[in-house]
Amino acid sequence: MIPELGQYALVLALCLAGAGAFAGLVGAQANNARWMRAARSLPMGQFVLTAIAFGVLMHAFVTDDFSVGYVARNSNSLLPWYYKVSAVWGAHEGSFLLWTLIMGAWMLAVSLRGHVLPPRFHARVLGVMSVLNLGFLAFLIFTSNPFDRLLPLAPLDGSDLNPLLQDFGLVLHPPLLYIGYVGFSVAFAFALAALLSGRLDSAWARWSRPWTNITWAFLTLGIALGSWWAYYELGWGGWWFWDPVENASFMPWLAGTALVHSLAVTEKRGTFRAWTLLLSVSVFSLSLLGAFIVRSGVLTSVHAFAVDPTRGMFILVFLTLVVGGSFALYAVRAQEMVSSVRYGWHSREMFLLVNNLLLVVALAVVLLGTLYPLAYEAVTGGDKISIGPPWFNTFFVPLMMALTVALGIGPLMGWKRTPLPELRRRLAVAAVASVLLSVAVALVVGSDLGAGAVLAVVLGLWVLATSLIDIRRRSARGLRRVPAAYWGMQLAHFGFAMALVGVALTHTLSVEKDLRLEPGEQTEQQGVTFLFKGVVDARGSNYVAQTGLFEITDGDQRLLLKPEKRRYLASNQVMTEAAIDAGLFRDLYVSLGEPLGEGAWAVRVYVKPFVRWIWYGCLLMALGGIMAVADARYRRLRVREASRLAAAGAAS
Amino acid sequence: MNRVGLYVPLALFAVILVIGYAGFQLADPHQLPSALIGKPFPEFTAERLDGGGKVVRADLIGEPLLINVWATWCPACKAEHDELMAIRQRSELNIVGVNYKDDPAKARRWLDEYGDPYEYNLLDPDGMLGVELGVYGAPETFLLNEQGIIVYKRIGEVTERIWRDEILPHLKRWEVAAQ
Numbered sequence: 001m002i003p004e005l006g007q008y009a010l011v012l013a014l015c016l017a018g019a020g021a022f023a024g025l026v027g028a029q030a031n032n033a034r035w036m037r038a039a040r041s042l043p044m045g046q047f048v049l050t051a052i053a054f055g056v057l058m059h060a061f062v063t064d065d066f067s068v069g070y071v072a073r074n075s076n077s078l079l080p081w082y083y084k085v086s087a088v089w090g091a092h093e094g095s096f097l098l099w100t101l102i103m104g105a106w107m108l109a110v111s112l113r114g115h116v117l118p119p120r121f122h123a124r125v126l127g128v129m130s131v132l133n134l135g136f137l138a139f140l141i142f143t144s145n146p147f148d149r150l151l152p153l154a155p156l157d158g159s160d161l162n163p164l165l166q167d168f169g170l171v172l173h174p175p176l177l178y179i180g181y182v183g184f185s186v187a188f189a190f191a192l193a194a195l196l197s198g199r200l201d202s203a204w205a206r207w208s209r210p211w212t213n214i215t216w217a218f219l220t221l222g223i224a225l226g227s228w229w230a231y232y233e234l235g236w237g238g239w240w241f242w243d244p245v246e247n248a249s250f251m252p253w254l255a256g257t258a259l260v261h262s263l264a265v266t267e268k269r270g271t272f273r274a275w276t277l278l279l280s281v282s283v284f285s286l287s288l289l290g291a292f293i294v295r296s297g298v299l300t301s302v303h304a305f306a307v308d309p310t311r312g313m314f315i316l317v318f319l320t321l322v323v324g325g326s327f328a329l330y331a332v333r334a335q336e337m338v339s340s341v342r343y344g345w346h347s348r349e350m351f352l353l354v355n356n357l358l359l360v361v362a363l364a365v366v367l368l369g370t371l372y373p374l375a376y377e378a379v380t381g382g383d384k385i386s387i388g389p390p391w392f393n394t395f396f397v398p399l400m401m402a403l404t405v406a407l408g409i410g411p412l413m414g415w416k417r418t419p420l421p422e423l424r425r426r427l428a429v430a431a432v433a434s435v436l437l438s439v440a441v442a443l444v445v446g447s448d449l450g451a452g453a454v455l456a457v458v459l460g461l462w463v464l465a466t467s468l469i470d471i472r473r474r475s476a477r478g479l480r481r482v483p484a485a486y487w488g489m490q491l492a493h494f495g496f497a498m499a500l501v502g503v504a505l506t507h508t509l510s511v512e513k514d515l516r517l518e519p520g521e522q523t524e525q526q527g528v529t530f531l532f533k534g535v536v537d538a539r540g541s542n543y544v545a546q547t548g549l550f551e552i553t554d555g556d557q558r559l560l561l562k563p564e565k566r567r568y569l570a571s572n573q574v575m576t577e578a579a580i581d582a583g584l585f586r587d588l589y590v591s592l593g594e595p596l597g598e599g600a601w602a603v604r605v606y607v608k609p610f611v612r613w614i615w616y617g618c619l620l621m622a623l624g625g626i627m628a629v630a631d632a633r634y635r636r637l638r639v640r641e642a643s644r645l646a647a648a649g650a651a652s
Numbered sequence: 653m654n655r656v657g658l659y660v661p662l663a664l665f666a667v668i669l670v671i672g673y674a675g676f677q678l679a680d681p682h683q684l685p686s687a688l689i690g691k692p693f694p695e696f697t698a699e700r701l702d703g704g705g706k707v708v709r710a711d712l713i714g715e716p717l718l719i720n721v722w723a724t725w726c727p728a729c730k731a732e733h734d735e736l737m738a739i740r741q742r743s744e745l746n747i748v749g750v751n752y753k754d755d756p757a758k759a760r761r762w763l764d765e766y767g768d769p770y771e772y773n774l775l776d777p778d779g780m781l782g783v784e785l786g787v788y789g790a791p792e793t794f795l796l797n798e799q800g801i802i803v804y805k806r807i808g809e810v811t812e813r814i815w816r817d818e819i820l821p822h823l824k825r826w827e828v829a830a831q
Contacts, residue, residue: 196760278661285665292672320669327662334658367668367712573737574767594764602761626828 006056013049016136024127045110047104067154077161078542086171093146124193160570169229181218181287185210191280205266217625224618248290258359286324344417351410408466434461456504463497488628494619502613529553572627701773713800723754726790736769744831751772
């Protein structure tokens with residue numbers, strides 16, 4: 001009986017979403033105060049009902065209700081309780097329920113925090129979001145119902161959660177990623193509300209900016225977590241594979257990064273308005289396109305689930321209506337926008353334009369690389385082609401280097417135009433400092449760094465030097481007067497440089513060896529000794545394992561690494577668990593291959609310098625995004641706009 | 653931006669949509685039937701991956717078999733692998749792998765790492781057996797009856813749905829234990 005309650009809750013939520021869409025959009029058009037009030041309160045109902053459905057599904061997992069087909073396919077009575085909870089989003093149906101729950105949460109947040117907005121605008125934003133939620137809920141109920149029962153023949157036990165997903169990183173990865181994907185629907189709704197109302201000044205950009213920054217921060221965390229997981233769980237030590245599913249999350253990130261920057265220009269200077277609107281629509285469209293790619297099965301990928309033609313067709317139609325409709329509205333309405341603000345080449349506007357151009361080219365590279373195989377197959381009638389890392393790397397290395405150079409210069413620029421002599425002096429100091437520091441680093445490290453690694457270090461230090469110069473300039477009147485948003489920007493930029501250095505150094509300096517080791521044998525890599533002591537048996541609650549014992553000696557530091565080969569009991573799947581000694585400057589990575597007889601094993605031994613900088617860098621970027629939102633001016637903005645609206649209300 | 657330029661995003665989106673739709677049609681499970689259906693599995697000689705000697709066509713006769721063409725370089729094969737493991741568990745149908753245009757060492761490592769659903773594997777390093785079978789790429793799967801006649805061919809991944817709707821009915825008719 002309980003699972004049916006979840007289903008009823010979803011159907012009711014669908015009805016409320018339909019009502020919210022109507023009340024918000026039609027109510028705002030007709031300027032009907034009662035409908036607009038309804039549009040502002042309906043998100044609460046949508047959220048609560050979706051949360052009930054989510055709670056019901058979680059209950060079914062925790063109580064091992066295998067009469068629910070989704071639970072039977074993705075859980076098992078032996079599964080530890082915390083993985084029973086996370087198994088709720090372990091496959092297609094449940095993860096999409098999580099998606100709608102997060103959509104409901106964002107709508108609730110916009111409805112509660114939106115009192116600074118003019119009522120009509122607010123109603124339109126929530127109306128647009130309700131339309132989206134209507135589509136998501138219909139998709140869930142009609143094509144991907146997680147509450148379908150296997151009655152009367154319920155299985156005695158479930159077939160278990162995919163062992164790859166039985167991991168802490170994968171517990172958090174989907175929620176963070178979805179908060180990012182779905183969160184861009186807020187910027188999308190603001191842009192659409194602006195287009196619908198014809199109110200195309202820069203006010204909407206000011207309102208939309210904190211939402212966009214926080215969403216971007218979550219998406220950054222989600223992607224970083226996925227990359228970290230791939231690194232330690234897939235067993236071959238890679239951290240990014242240019243897999244279509246990864247690309248599906250990377251495209252909204254690239255466009256979102258461009259949006260974060262163009263919103264700044266639109267808010268501060270009132271320029272780039274049409275472009276910012278277009279980006280707002282595009283970022284969320286790319287999130288939806290990603291969902292289509294992952295869930296329709298058009299591109300088979302390592303972690304695509306839910307290959308089902310009806311689902312693909314539903315998303316394709318939804319995509320056509322929502323994205324096609326938005327771009328058409330944009331084409332018609334953006335005609336009225338003319339920017340009159342001028343700026344010179346040595347202005348901050350120009351460098352943010354460069355940033356946007358580079359990011360959009362990078363986006364085009366990823367989009368082409370992801371869709372080209374599909375187009376090729378369609379044109380040739382079935383021939384397959386694969387576009388691998390060489391394509392992406394060829395473009396990304398120069399693009400990201402150019403972006404980093406611009407990233408150093410941009411913040412040093414003033415709006416509109418910067419006095420050239422002063423700028424020249426600042427840049428010269430930064431250039432000299434970064435080159436000298438790089439030489440110092442090369443002398444300390446001493447080894448033969450390749451040209452690529454040296455260039456990356458120079459660029460990283462370039463960002464550091466320009467940041468410090470700018471911070472000194474900005475804090476001339478005391479550090480306390482520097483706003484949080486500024487620190488957020490510097491932190492995010494610094495994180496980007498850190499990730500870039502991490503990528504370059506890992507790529508050029510890693511040592512990766514596949515070896516045959518007998519117990520008692522040892523190998524030395526980069527001054528670190530790996531002694532193989534043998535393999536013992538171990539067992540966990542739902543698997544049995546062979547555990548390799550490796551004694552590591554690194555200078556005077558000694559430690560034991562225990563990589564495992566696990567066989568999961570319910571599904572009989574074999575998984576490799578790498579053992580990693582993580583460090584700020586290098587990771588030691590050992591994983592067990594196959595037994596080779598007479599006690600010998602194939603063993604992978606990696607030394608990966610600076611690999612952790614990639615994820616720490618992403619963490620800093622995300623923190624920067626969050627810090628920017630905590631800026632005091634958004635609190636002041638709320639107070640000011642609320643009092644202005646109150647005054648307007650009293651006057652009318 | 654001039655007025656025509658504003659329609660560029662819409663046009664780009666339309667192009668992407670057409671590609672998506674075309675790809676979607678290709679992903680459609682209604683594939684062209686293979687010319688080999690109803691014909692005997694072609695004559696061949698191939699080495700076994702595990703070093704168990706040569707295999708010829710006669711070795712495939714006597715019981716129903718699933719012949720699965722796969723390779724370690726093929727992402728769809730990775731996605732399909734779990735289903736093959738499940739088939740292995742749920743049925744008495746034997747699966748013979750054809751390791752297609754691949755490196756045997758990598759194939760062995762793959763089977764070690766992800767589990768081995770196959771009775772044994774045939775080596776087809778240069779894809780010659782694949783040519784005989786009219787293979788487009790990997791994965792492809794053939795269902796053989798006990799006379800070694802090809803009764804069904806799947807181009808692309810074998811999913812749970814394919815197993816249930818396309819393969820299981822044959823097995824039921826032949827009274828091979830499976831679910």
